Amino acid sequence: MFSRNLHGLFSMPTLETKRLVLRRMTMRDAQDVFEYSRDAEVARHVLWTAQREIGEARDYIRYMLKRYRADEPSSWGIEEKATGRLIGTIGYMHYDPDNNSCEVGYSLAHWAWNRGYMTEALQKVIDYSFDAMDVNRIEAQHELDNPASGRVMEKCGMKREGVLRERLYNKGKYVDVALYAVLKREWAGAE
DSSP: OOOOTTTTOOOOOOOOOOOOOEEEOGGGGGGHHEEEEHHHHOOTTTOOOOOOSHHHHHHHHHHHHHHTTTSSOEEEEEEEETTHHHHHHHHEEEEETTEEEEEEEOOOOGTTTTSSHHHHHHHHHHHHHTTTTTEEEEEEETTTTOOOHOOOOOOOOOOOOOEEEEEEETTTTEEEEEEEEEEEEHHHOOO
């Protein structure tokens, strides 16, 4: 089972990588969230639609703040160290206490694609989840027409387990997704 830490199961402590800070979002991040969330290309493969006004970014941040306070699965904001800007999110979409597993998901500003940022962020979240939270299995999924996301998962040691046909209803149609996972024993063996 997940081990409760000092601040709760989903305390979302600040995590750092070479180029990124993963941290709780604040209302000061609204403009940055809006900047990448209004891009239709960023919204294409996630379950939300491109934002049309900054109020939607504020609503999303309020939702995350509520989840932080309730100690529920939530997301970190991904801050680029060089600029201090929030360039995306990564976090827990679902937690299954009976099976000690979780699902992670992420989004990233279009201009930041293909720079290794998401691989860096996902690896940090995987390491944190196995080490500090003692989860046994971490899953992630991507729409089949978004293979770049699968490459990120593979670079982080996740293995493709199969295709879930018409698993999600997104943007007016059912879409197939590829399911990836990594187990704690695999992660421990890689170190």
